[in-house]
Amino acid sequence: MKLKQAITGAVAALACATAAHAQTAGTFYVTTGWFHFAPQSASDNLELLNYAGETFNQYQPNTGARIDSSDTLGLSLGYFVTDHISTEFELGIPPKFDIDGADSFGQFGKLGSAKLWSPALLVKWNFLKPTDKFRPYVGLGVTRVWFTNAQITNGAFESNVLHGGPTSVSTDRSWAPVFNAGFNYAFNKHWFAGVSISYIPVSVTANLTTTNVGPLGLTAQTQAKIRLNPIVTFAKIGYAF
Known part of the structure; x- marks a missing residue:
């Protein structure tokens, strides 16, 4: 009987030790879940760079745009460097955002859309x-932000504001810091769930090129700086190896 109890105790101790190593140095983990992007967006006034071959570089007063919120599927890969320090790479399916008019452009409603890419690398301190x-945990990291498939879809905006059409859109790419905080809850030595919130202070410049301007069908170029500053929520479930 004593031998049986000793063996049972040893097995239980081994199980506890295995579970204890689920979040220790050398542990890899992967998560997936729901990303919610909530831009705290604002923009500078639209700047007319040139029109039909003539340079202006003039801002149009009381004009602007804002970015709506969006959701997408997220994924992260992580590794515990020590018992408390972990690194994590986050990415997701690029969410599609609606671009709406603001200030005097508000009358046009939705101006266009774009897809956002923002993969991030984080270093976290786990309490x-x-x-x-x-x-x-709290974390600090860096992200690279850019847009693809940006387009103006509002014909009234193109003809009344940009005085032509169609309009192509390009944006620059920006590095930005990521401030992160959250928690994980372990169900067992492998499975866990968590929620994190990140803040990303970032701005991008959108460049618009409009064709068929004026009777000679020339082009016009305008640009606007948009401050995104999104708050990103990530609700996830994960597996530790």
Whole structure:
């Protein structure tokens, strides 16, 4: 009987030790879940660079645009460097955002749309002990932000404001810091769930080129700087190896 109890105790101790290593140095993990992007957006006034071959470089007062919120599927890959320090790479299916008019452009409603790319690399400090089920963390990282498939879809905006059409759109690419906080809750030595919130202070410049301007069908170029500054929520479920 004593031998049986000793063996049972050893197995239980081994199971606890295995579970204890689920969040310790050398642990890899992967998560997937729901990203919610909530831009705290605003923009500078639209700047007319040139019109039909003539240079202006003039801002149009009381004009602007804003970016609506969007949702997408997210994925992250992580590794515990130590019992408390982990690194994580986050990315997701590029969400599609509607671009709406603001100020005097508000009368046009939706101006166009674009897809956002913002992969991020984070370093996190995990509080409490590796054996604790609930572990909050704070993180700091960097992201690269750019748009694809940007387009103006509002014909009234093109003809009345840009005085032509169609209009092509391009944006620059920006590096930005990521400020992150959240928590994970371990169900067992492999499965866990968590929620994180990130803030990304970032701006991009949109360049618009409109054709068929004036009776000679020339072009016009305008641009606007848009401050995105999104708050990003990531609700996820993960598996630790």
